[in-house]
Amino acid sequence: MKGAVVILEMPTKRLELLYAAARAFAEQGFDSANINEIASQAGLGKGTVYLYFANKKALYLGVIEYTVTSFNNLADHIMALPVSNWEKIEQVVHTFLTLDEEFIPFLTLWxxxxxxxATEFQEDMAQIFSRLRQPLCEIVAAGVEQGEFHTEYPETMGYVILSLLAMLVPELQVPYGMPTIPRDQRSTLALDVIRKILGVNLEP
Amino acid sequence: MKGAVVILEMPTKRLELLYAAARAFAEQGFDSANINEIASQAGLGKGTVYLYFANKKALYLGVIEYTVTSFNNLADHIMALPVSNWEKIEQVVHTFLTLDEEFIPFLTLWxxxxxxxATEFQEDMAQIFSRLRQPLCEIVAAGVEQGEFHTEYPETMGYVILSLLAMLVPELQVPYGMPTIPRDQRSTLALDVIRKILGVNLEP
Amino acid sequence: MKGAVVILEMPTKRLELLYAAARAFAEQGFDSANINEIASQAGLGKGTVYLYFANKKALYLGVIEYTVTSFNNLADHIMALPVSNWEKIEQVVHTFLTLDEEFIPFLTLWxxxxxxxATEFQEDMAQIFSRLRQPLCEIVAAGVEQGEFHTEYPETMGYVILSLLAMLVPELQVPYGMPTIPRDQRSTLALDVIRKILGVNLEP
Amino acid sequence: MKGAVVILEMPTKRLELLYAAARAFAEQGFDSANINEIASQAGLGKGTVYLYFANKKALYLGVIEYTVTSFNNLADHIMALPVSNWEKIEQVVHTFLTLDEEFIPFLTLWxxxxxxxATEFQEDMAQIFSRLRQPLCEIVAAGVEQGEFHTEYPETMGYVILSLLAMLVPELQVPYGMPTIPRDQRSTLALDVIRKILGVNLEP
DNA sequence: AATGAATGAGGCTTCATTCAT
DNA sequence: CATGAATGAAGCCTCATTCAT
Known part of the structure; x- marks a missing residue:
């Protein structure tokens, strides 16, 4: 339950609820997910959910909130490392592609x-997501400024890289569609493409 | 109602229903979308929907089916052009980035x-999506074979490019997040990145 | 379509409608019976039904009306025969147990x-049924008066006999429950029981 | 609520629901009966019905099930009495003709x-009704074997007697049709007819 | 006289939410 | 803090009925 990303302090029950809810919302979507089932999965009674969250929407937003905070903790950690921009990118790639299994539902929702x-609660979501750091955007911007990377649209490239990473996580993909890349080749593939996109010189 | 992509022959009512349904499903998701409202939007009574589709699910699948067929028509057209692989990619990029506005809901669902x-009807979706052509994958594969492009994962790169294109359509993005690239720079940006990814030599 | 009981003059289409409706109502009940299906069975379009009957209820009452009239025709015929009361009973039994197959739905509804x-339209039904002759009641009453039969409740015994006859028609019985008496023994059995009930002396 | 026939143990709410449902189904039939109304009659909210029965059909079958069990309890009691077959028949007649008023809806459905x-759920009904004891059939068969009664069709006569009893309960009859026999003469009349049917010697 | 496309009232059912314990 | 029995709003779907042709 406490993956590397979990630093937040909160009562265990609330946390169990968030994880159970994340699983349900990721698998079934907001409307189809069932409060009763989520409660059971969290080892609680149906009514108890309402002691922790005002209603279903608040529970959903709570999950998203937790996701953002967790991601930010990871980002903060990486951004604080005293390494080159490229090495930071390597860190982000590695971290993203080796996330703990029980964090996958949060990743899916993200x-x-x-x-x-997604259609739910655009307004509330916008507010929560405005707090989400985009380390890749920051790194690319810094790298461009320092002449390490080359691109005219640093921020956009940050998102393009993020999207690339998302495509390499099979749990985020539909069963049809993209072929699954073997686990051990994902980082290599990702870094290879990123290098091309950012015009990073191979070897000095 | 008849955008460039619409070639299918079908009763006007059914078509109006598909467009109204696509808008509703894209905006609100399957569960939240309201059959009554869809009917009204299509200028029909609630009961009339059921003359064309057996139930809500069938309506949803009908929309997806229509989407796949429309995309395939576009793909067929481009793939039949007697031009180089790179020019085909240019065509795909152009087509994708200038889709008719009323096709956006279908694009969103896609x-x-x-x-x-998405969580809806995985099994049925898999069957319908198995019919969807992936022209970018085909073009990249052909280009690699003919020495025009260079990558070790042609199919994956096809999807990466697709994902890149999706990111450049503001209607597909959440209001927060990625910055919107001006309409007239999108193709240039896209083609620039694609060239890098596929290792295409810049014309001298 | 024109069994022995049909004497009423009416347009063929209306008659076909009555027979189709009788089959549907008998098999499925008033609520479950489907106007569209009845129309098809009668070789008519759905809307045409409403040219002959104001609505579903009127159609149902039309079927009942037809049933009563048909039964009365049979009763009138038998009651006019110049034979003994016992022989009239024999006639009724014979007639009842050998009704034409396509009259069975009417029999079922009756x-x-x-x-x-039955729950439908008690008031309207009462009015229609008030026209129904009960020949067995009449015969028993006459027989008692003439010393041919012996019972203190002639009318009730008429109904008891009627009920007995109904029990001997397999189409009126549920598939579980009462055993089916072979066709050729039904009259014998019925007459035997009736004789006992009415205290008719065996042989002269 | 607890008539002589009610022996089953079950939550009060479920029982109230069964009685309310029986009344509604008996009066209006399966299709016309309204779940909302049944719930109200039982002093419950609409949704509560579904805590006890999966759906309308299950509620209907529940009522039938309860009916069969109740009847069987009565039958078991009578069949266990250490009395002659004729006296058992007297018991059945008495019991049948003096059923508690609130059991009438169940009687009607039966x-x-x-x-x-009836048209509802033939298959499920057959299964439930296969559990229904027919004490009259059993008694007649035993009586014939012991030379107490005389008939060639014991089982059929059991049903004929049953039908006779049903005719003597005014609540089971339509308002038109058979005349109502005064309450205090019903048993006498029934036993008189039964004696004749079964060839029972009148006491000297 | 005949049709069937279109309609919308009505009813079953689900499930988030409440509240007495 | 915890519970789950009870609730009723909301929405899908059916089908009798209408009406333009």
């Missing part, structure tokens, strides 16, 4: 909102 | 299922 | 209302 | 299915 226009 | 693990 | 408190 | 080919 991807749904980050890239493809 | 993206939701293509990239991010 | 039984449903005669004996067991 | 009669509808026992005798007249």
């Amino acid at each position: 991807a749904r909102h980050q890239f493809h226009h | 993206a939701r299922h293509q990239f991010h693990h | 039984a449903r209302h005669q004996f067991h408190h | 009669a509808r299915h026992q005798f007249h080919h």
Whole structure:
């Protein structure tokens, strides 16, 4: 339950609820997910959910909130490392592609909102997501400024790279569509493409 | 109602229903979309919907089916052009980035299922999506074979390019997040990145 | 279509409608029966039904009306025969147990209302059924008066006999429950029981 | 609520629901009966019905199930009495003709299915009704074997007697049709006819 | 006289939410 | 803090009925 990303302090029950809810929302979507089932999965009674969250929407937003905070913790950690921009990118890639399994539901929900226009609560989501750091954007921008990377649209490239990473996580992809790249080749592939996109010179 | 992509022959009522449904499903998702409202939007009574589609699910699948067929028509057209692989890619990029406005809802639904693990009817969706051509994958594969492009993962790169294009359509993005690239720079940006990814030599 | 009981003059289409409706109502009940299906069975379009009957209820009452009239025709015929009361009973038994197959649905509807408190339109039904002759009641009453039969409740015994006859028609019985008496023994059995009930002396 | 026939143990709410449902189904039939109204009659909210029964059909079958069990309890009691077959018949007649008023709806539903080919759920009904004891059939068969009664069709005569009893309960009859026999003469009349049918010698 | 496309009232059912314990 | 029995709003779907042709 406490993956590397979890630093937030909160009562265990609330956390269990967030994880159970994340699984349900990721698998079934907001409307189809069932409060009763989420409660059971969290080892709680149906009514108890309402002691922690005002209603279903608040629970959903709580999950998203937790996701953003967790991602930010990871980002903060990487951004504070005393390494080159390229090495930071390597860190982000590695971190993203080796996330703990029980964090996948949060990743799924994040991807749904980050890239493809999920329908729930645009306004509230915008507010929560405004707090989300985009380390790749920051790194690319810094790298461009320092002449390490070359691109005219640093921020956009940050998102393009993010999207690339998302495509390499099979759990984020539909069963049909893209072929699955073997686990051990994902980082290599990703870094290879990123290098091309950012015009990074191979070897000095 | 008849954008460039619409070639299918069908009763006007059914078509109006598909467009109204696509708008509703894209905006609100399957569960939240309201049959009654869709009917009204299509200028029909609630009950009339059921003359054309057996139930809400069938309506949803009908929309997806229509989307796939429309995309395939576009793909067929481009793939039949007697031009180089790179020029075909230019065609795909251009077509994708200038889709008719009333096709956007279909595009939204497509993206939701293509990239991010929508929860609706996985089995039925898989069957319908198995018919979807991926012209970019085909073009990249052909280009690699003919020495025009260079990559070790042609199919994956096809999807990466697709994802890149999706990111450049503001209607597919959440209001927060990625900055919007001006309309007239999108193709240039896209082609620039694609060239790098595929290792295409810049004309002298 | 024109069994022995049909004497009423009416347009063929209306008659076909009555027969189709009788089959549907008998098999599925008033609520479950489907106007569209009845129309098809009668070789008519859905809308045409409403040229002959104001609505579903009127169609149902039309069927009942037709049933009553048909039964009365049979009764009138038998009651006019110049034979003994016992021979009239034999006639009724014979007629009842050898009704034309296509009259069975009407028989079913009649039984449903005669004996067991069907729920539809009590008021209207009462009015229509008030026209129904009960030849067995009349015969028993006459027989008692003439010393041919012996019972203190002639009318009730008329209904008891009627009920007995209904029990001997397999199409009126549920698939579980009462055993089916072979066709050729039904009259014998019925007459035997009736004789006992009415205290008719065996042989002269 | 607890008539002589009620022995089953079950939550009060479920029982109230069964009684309210029985009344509604008996009066209006399966289709016309309204779940919302049944719930109100039982002093419950609409949604509560679904805590006890999966759907309308299950509620209906629940009522039938309860009916069969109740009847069987009565039958078991009578069949266990250490008295002659004729006295058992007297018991059945008495019991049948003095059933508690609030059991009448169950009686109505029973009669509808026992005798007249109700249209609801033939398959499920057959299964439930296969559990229904027919004490009259059993008694007649025993009586014939012991030389107490005389008939060639014991089982059929059991049903004939049952039908006779049903005719003597005014609540089972339509308002038109058979005349109502005064309450205090019903047993006498029934036993008189039964004696004749079964060839029982009149006491000297 | 005949049709069937279109309609919308009505009813079953689900499930988020409440609240007495 | 915890519970789950009870609720009723909301929405899908059916089908009798209408009406333009």
